[in-house]
Amino acid sequence: MSREHPWHLLNSVRRVIRTDPSEVALTESYPVLGETIVVKILDLALRIGESMFTVGASAHDVTFAIVRVAQVYGLTGVHVDVTYNSVNVSYHRGEEDWPTTLMRVVKAASPDHAKLQRLQALLVEISEGMDLGEARLAFRVIRRTPFLYRxxxxxxxxxxxxxxxxxxxxxxxxxxxxxxxxxxxxxxxxxxxxxxxxxxxxxxxxxxxxxxxxxxxxxxxxxxxxxxxxxxxxxxxxxxxxxxxxxxxxxxxxxxxxxxxxxxxxxxxxxxxxxxxxxxxxxxxxxxxxxxxxxxxxxxxxxxxxxxxxxxxxxxxxxxxxxxxxxxxxxxxxxxxxxxxxxxxxxxxxxxxxxxxxxxxxxxxxxxxxxxxxxxxxxxxxxxxxxxxxxxxxxxxxxxxxxxxxxxxxxxxxxxxxxxxxxxxxxxxxxxxxxxxxxxxxxxxxxxxxxxxxxxxxxxxxxxxx
Structure with a gap:
């Protein structure tokens, strides 16, 4: 048995037990999350979820999208509430701070599957490490995109x-x-x-x-x-x-x-x-x-x-x-x-x-x-x-x-x-x-x-x- 073989086996066992840091996307991190940053993150996540819900996504997909965006930018424990005509998101930074809560009223659903497709692609890019500012700009571009057909x-x-x-x-x-x-x-x-x-x-x-x-x-x-x-x-x-x-x-x-x-x-x-x-x-x-x-x-x-x-x-x-x-x-x-x-x-x-x-x-x-x-x-x-x-x-x-x-x-x-x-x-x-x-x-x-x-x-x- 070669010397490298035991080490290769040990590395395989280690990968099964431990998380490889290289697998985590390198995204923008905020060691100290100020209220302004929290609002920006929640606003982006909420607007993406609200747009997805408006153009035909299910409530489960909307909730997952909001939580995912918030987690990528450092907000864990975000609470999401999706009803038929509104989407609410709330984040509590600690016992000594007031919770930050945002709400968006959902307009009448109007399916737009091309826009939904672009929103899902944006979620993938955010998960892969897109900067918060770039993500907000990309979302504004998608939101302003008109319906594909006359x-x-x-x-x-x-x-x-x-x-x-x-x-x-x-x-x-x-x-x-x-x-x-x-x-x-x-x-x-x-x-x-x-x-x-x-x-x-x-x-x-x-x-x-x-x-x-x-x-x-x-x-x-x-x-x-x-x-x-x-x-x-x-x-x-x-x-x-x-x-x-x-x-x-x-x-x-x-x-x-x-x-x-x-x-x-x-x-x-x-x-x-x-x-x-x-x-x-x-x-x-x-x-x-x-x-x-x-x-x-x-x-x-x-x-x-x-x-x-x-x-x-x-x-x-x-x-x-x-x-x-x-x-x-x-x-x-x-x-x-x-x-x-x-x-x-x-x-x-x-x-x-x-x-x-x-x-x-x-x-x-x-x-x-x-x-x-x-x-x-x-x-x-x-x-x-x-x-x-x-x-x-x-x-x-x-x-x-x-x-x-x-x-x-x-x-x-x-x-x-x-x-x-x-x-x-x-x-x-x-x-x-x-x-x-x-x-x-x-x-x-x-x-x-x-x-x-x-x-x-x-x-x-x-x-x-x-």
Whole structure:
């Protein structure tokens, strides 16, 4: 045995037991933290967390970001409180000093995944030793960065989602075109109401009403035997519109906050999600009832609308994921990852269906695979996992089941049997929604430890190479 071998073994044991100081990032340190420095550090951490929360991050990610920034610059024991509309941070330097507490009111959430991506990249740079002054300047640059796309691009991106849903159901080119026209009208309507600062609840009602009115008009043309509308299925138009209305809801974020223990934040998000969904329901019901009063009706589908062939599902899912990523302000990297994960989700869903798993469970399987692989892919790309996961599971949103249930309620004769038959699709839609949220959240939790392990292995290999 050589002389160097025992020393090499001893160094290996020492690395297992002791912390290597060279692994700690050399960042700006303050032996005596004055009140001015404390306020600057807390202000930077709080503003980063507030910005992340505003553009779509979960409460857990926001808390971790604030604590991480504070620790890097020498503040340990920072207390963070994240609620649905505010973020608070407090630091107590000692028993003889007053605690320093800052608060930021969170504005209405407006997803901007490109900005979230840049904020996460800034966190990595801070952890690697960025100077406090440089970090504050870099954050100001990110905060002032405008939304990546112009409003007209966002409107057309939202309208593009509806043709994707129609292709998912293997619809004819005419139905795909009509779905796009209906969705474009709803998107322009909601954009106009947003400019007038109308609450989103009424905006959801208006958008759903526009789509339902358009589908009812198409149904009337079809009933009159007018070409080329004789073989059109209006239910696909409304189903695609429902997916459009529900695509911006934070189902994954609400479920993740509830699991993480942020009850107030999760409650606020769930209440907001419920109100937005109720707005869609009211808009559809108002449209159907108004059409009935005017003497028009829409035939209730006897069976649930089935998905088309697997190639059609993949094409439709990719279009939907790209559209969702675009109107959420994603850059090219997030768009590509979202498209890839949407294919994984739809393939996982079909595999689960082949195994005779219920639609709700199959949707959960697809969401689980997409979110799990998404966490791993996003490891080195600074891609927000919640962004790509949301875009990937939107194709599985049960728009068809929601419409069948609502149309059945309108056409029911008021008997208990008729109401039960109408509520059954709504129960199915709710179970699919729960499955999507649970699967996506479980995938994030299973993938996060594995991502951390892969990151530590990569760092170890880099250290060995050095």
């Amino acid at each position: 409003p007209i691009v966002v409107i057309f991106a939202r309208a593009l989602l509806a043709p994707g849903v129609a292709i998912l159901f293997d619809a004819s080119p005419l139905i795909v075109l009509l779905s796009f026209i209906a969705a474009l009208g709803a998107a322009f309507t909601q954009a106009g109401l947003a400019r007038l600062q109308v609450p989103s609840f009424f905006s959801q009602i208006a958008g759903a009403f526009v789509i339902t009115a358009f589908a009812t008009a198409v149904s009337a043309l079809s009933a009159a035997g007018i070409e080329p509308f004789t073989d059109v299925q209006p239910s696909i138009i409304v189903a695609s519109g429902i997916v459009l209305m529900l695509s911006g809801l934070t189902v994954v974020g609400a479920a993740q906050d509830a699991i993480d223990g942020f009850a107030v934040t999760a409650g606020g998000r769930i209440l907001d999600l419920t109100m937005q969904t109720v707005g869609v329901v009211l808009g559809i019901l108002i449209g159907l009832e108004l059409a009935r009063l005017l003497g028009f009706s829409m035939a209730l589908p006897n069976d649930a609308l089935p998905f088309g062939s697997l190639p059609s599902q993949i094409v439709g899912a990719v279009i939907i994921a790209v559209a969702v990523a675009l109107f959420n302000g994603a850059g090219m990297r997030i768009i590509i990852v979202s498209a890839l994960l949407s294919m994984i989700a739809i393939i996982g869903y079909n595999l689960a269906i082949l195994l005779d798993i219920h639609a709700a469970g199959a949707s959960g399987v697809g969401a689980l695979l997409a979110s799990f692989i998404g966490v791993l892919i996003a490891r080195n790309q600074h891609v927000p996992s919640v962004a790509v996961t949301t875009a990937a599971i939107v194709p599985l949103v049960p728009g068809s089941a929601v419409f069948r249930g609502l149309l059945g309620i309108v056409d029911s004769d008021g008997t208990a049997e008729g109401m039960l038959a109408s509520i059954s699709p709504l129960v199915l839609a709710a179970s699919i929604g729960v499955g999507l949220a649970a699967g996506a959240s479980l995938g994030l939790y299973l993938g996060t430890p594995l991502r951390a392990t892969l990151a530590s292995v990569a760092k170890s290999r880099a250290r060995v190479r050095r």
